[in-house]
Amino acid sequence: MASEMELVGRLVMSAVLGSVIGFERERLSWAAGLRTHMLVCVGSTLIMIVSIYGFSDALGAHVTLDPSRVAAQVVSGIGFLGAGAILARGQVIRGLTTAASVWSVAGIGLAVGGGLYIPSIAATIIILLILAGIKPLEKRFIAYQQRRHVTIKARHGQLTLGTFNHALGISANRVKQFIVQPAETPEFDKVYIVFSRMSPQEYAMIRKKFNDIPGVEAIAERASDEDIDPYSW
Structure with missing residues (x-):
């Protein structure tokens, strides 16, 4: 089992990575901004830690541990936040990208909670490039539509x-x-x-x-x- 300090470090790291994605959404004044992304990332990290280590005392001859069972609920449960980001603008269907970013941040939190530091950092960079870097190219090359x-x-x-x-x-x-x-x-x-x-x-x-x-x-x-x-x- 990882030490308590390492687990705390995972939570802090997930807050930092979530804030990177959240800041990009916050500057565009979307409903799901800095704090929302940080909370989603830290929360999913904590759920992953609980899924991996939280039931170790219950292990025995007839009890097996499947760390993916609790973590899998994050992937489906995060949908209500995505729906809120989409519906926050009334009758206008907007916010799909922000909903996707919230869902992706949950994945980053799960990766950090599982100790996959390099993939989580790489995913953060890639998602940030998609959100902030692809949009100018999209406007330039799809401007006629x-x-x-x-x-x-x-x-x-x-x-x-x-x-x-x-x-x-x-x-x-x-x-x-x-x-x-x-x-x-x-x-x-x-x-x-x-x-x-x-x-x-x-x-x-x-x-x-x-x-x-x-x-x-x-x-x-x-x-x-x-x-x-x-x-x-």
């Missing part, structure tokens, strides 16, 4: 999500947001639509279908990497 933000002025009550989906057909699965708000005049509505990332050719095909939607008076559009914040209008 942008989310499309469209504002439609339509007669009051005529443009609903049902009629919009019917007009677009299979292309309706590209819709990420569909928000209807009253316009300046009561006889019209403002409809804000966000389409998922697509090529200009794909968007051009969808754009032609707008003419088949009843009640549409005017259309304005722009390309953006960000979701529309419905509370900023």
Whole structure:
């Protein structure tokens, strides 16, 4: 069995490695930030230590120890934190990367708890490179595939999500947001639509279908990497 000081050292190491990943998420103001990642990493390390050493007194002739049984519950149980990171932004589906980072940090904690120091450090570096280093390359080389933000002025009550989906057909699965708000005049509505990332050719095909939607008076559009914040209008 490892000494108590070594076990404490594992907990401290997991806190440090978790903080490295958490700081990258914290600077982007995500719900799961520095403290969340540190807690997940330390907690999973502690669970791994308990799984390995916590039941040694119960070992006997008819009792065997499987250290993976308790640790395996971390992999499935961490999902509720990932779901919280995703749902924290209301109706906008965002936070998948942060949820993945929380799940990965749990893996780092398990590795530290198992005494796999080099792999845990390597995993921390790799995850940090993925989170902070790949994003600029992704924006540079996939810039032509942008989310499309469209504002439609339509007669009051005529443009609903049902009629919009019917007009677009299979292309309706590209819709990420569909928000209807009253316009300046009561006889019209403002409809804000966000389409998922697509090529200009794909968007051009969808754009032609707008003419088949009843009640549409005017259309304005722009390309953006960000979701529309419905509370900023």
